[in-house]
Amino acid sequence: MKERKEEYHQTGEGRKELDVFDEQWLHTERLGRISEVQKNSYLIRYWEREIPAKLSGKFYKEETMFPVIGDYVTFRYNPKGDSKIIEICERKNFLTRPDTAKSMKEQPMAANIDYAFLVMSLNDNFSVNRAVRYAATVLQEGVQPIVILTKVDLCPDVEKLKEQLKEMLPQIKVHAVSALTGYGMDKLQVYLQPGNTIALLGSSGVGKSTLVNALAGTEIMKTGEIREKDAKGRHTTTYREMIELPNNVVIIDTPGMREIGLCDVDEGIDDTFEDIAELAAQCRFRDCTHTNEPRCAVRQALENGQLSKERFELYRSLHVESRKSADMKAIAKARKALNKTRKR
Numbered sequence: 001m002k003e004r005k006e007e008y009h010q011t012g013e014g015r016k017e018l019d020v021f022d023e024q025w026l027h028t029e030r031l032g033r034i035s036e037v038q039k040n041s042y043l044i045r046y047w048e049r050e051i052p053a054k055l056s057g058k059f060y061k062e063e064t065m066f067p068v069i070g071d072y073v074t075f076r077y078n079p080k081g082d083s084k085i086i087e088i089c090e091r092k093n094f095l096t097r098p099d100t101a102k103s104m105k106e107q108p109m110a111a112n113i114d115y116a117f118l119v120m121s122l123n124d125n126f127s128v129n130r131a132v133r134y135a136a137t138v139l140q141e142g143v144q145p146i147v148i149l150t151k152v153d154l155c156p157d158v159e160k161l162k163e164q165l166k167e168m169l170p171q172i173k174v175h176a177v178s179a180l181t182g183y184g185m186d187k188l189q190v191y192l193q194p195g196n197t198i199a200l201l202g203s204s205g206v207g208k209s210t211l212v213n214a215l216a217g218t219e220i221m222k223t224g225e226i227r228e229k230d231a232k233g234r235h236t237t238t239y240r241e242m243i244e245l246p247n248n249v250v251i252i253d254t255p256g257m258r259e260i261g262l263c264d265v266d267e268g269i270d271d272t273f274e275d276i277a278e279l280a281a282q283c284r285f286r287d288c289t290h291t292n293e294p295r296c297a298v299r300q301a302l303e304n305g306q307l308s309k310e311r312f313e314l315y316r317s318l319h320v321e322s323r324k325s326a327d328m329k330a331i332a333k334a335r336k337a338l339n340k341t342r343k344r
């Protein structure tokens with residue numbers, strides 16, 4: 001499959017022609033990007049437009065995956081109503097909902113991400129444990145995590161907290177910023193190359209919208225607002241919003257998250273604690289539990305102080321959690337399959 005990202009971000013001819021109607025449109029496949037998902041309705045971003053679209057019937061017939069925000073899709077344009085989504089292009093990667101342990105199935109939430117900004121505020125949201133969980137979750141999917149600590153202006157102890165993070169996550173970039181004063185914002189420019197897609201992860205209220213507005217230089221996202229209610233009094237929150245900055249950088253805001261359960265993310269945990277995984281590979285026994293086996297490289301590193309006890313304990317407990325949830329998931333899956341065969 002061709003590199004769809006390159007193709008999509010090219011601003012070639014043939015992309016501006018939607019103003020003059022032509023019968024041919026209905027037969028031409030175009031390449032766009034999903035910018036919003038609402039139940040069965042989608043918005044496709046195409047040459048600075050948002051085109052409403054529905055899925056073609058084959059999505060429902062074959063039990064395939066459905067588009068998520070950030071997906072490149074081919075579609076047939078319909079100027080008089082919903083356009084038709086034909087196919088999802090191969091995903092470079094995708095982030096899944098972090099609460100998959102509870103829902104027991106993997107739910108993609110955003111696709112084709114270059115960087116995941118793990119946003120935590122320095123005043124009340126800072127937690128090393130949370131940062132590690134975020135990092136393992138996104139590394140599992142092959143997405144590069146960048147920790148963004150917001151609201152520097154409210155924290156007298158920035159360097160100390162940054163140091164704590166560095167100790168636990170030595171190979172992950174950490175930036176402390178204040179969208180209010182502008183402190184540290186210039187350091188984020190390296191990630192904002194045209195065509196890049198950045199996913200924001202973080203609890204509600206940590207300052208994601210404020211950050212995006214500061215990066216965009218305009219009030220592009222609403223901040224700190226009370227959610228609107230629809231006619232039936234339900235809260236309508238437009239989740240997973242995709243925003244394009246003036247410099248062609250795409251930002252995907254994922255819904256606020258508090259608890260991050262880890263499920264089946266052992267590779268992500270190993271990527272987060274690369275050095276420990278490397279040490280473990282040097283143990284004499286392949287299935288070393290690093291408790292009492294002879295010639296254990298991990299215990300040796302712990303003893304000579306090369307590896308801190310806290311890091312190892314966290315590494316180990318996260319693996320236990322991840323395996324346990326994965327087992328639960330497998331059991332739930334098996335049960336479901338069994339029920340299905342019984343019904344037949």
Ligand SMILES: Nc1nc2c(ncn2[C@@H]2O[C@H](COP(=O)(O)OP(=O)(O)OP(=O)(O)O)[C@@H](O)[C@H]2O)c(=O)[nH]1
Pocket residue numbers: 150151152153154177178179180181202203204205206207208209210211222223224225255256
């Ligand atoms: N002091 C200070 N306050 C900030 C900063 N950034 C954001 N805030 C405030 O924090 C509150 C929440 O900011 P938002 O940007 O709405 O947070 P959010 O992460 O987008 O929240 P959700 O939309 O609920 O996910 C607002 O009142 C902001 O004014 C900062 O750098 N310094």
Ligand SMILES: [Zn+2]
Pocket residue numbers: 280283284288289290291293295296297298299
């Ligand atoms: Zn060992």
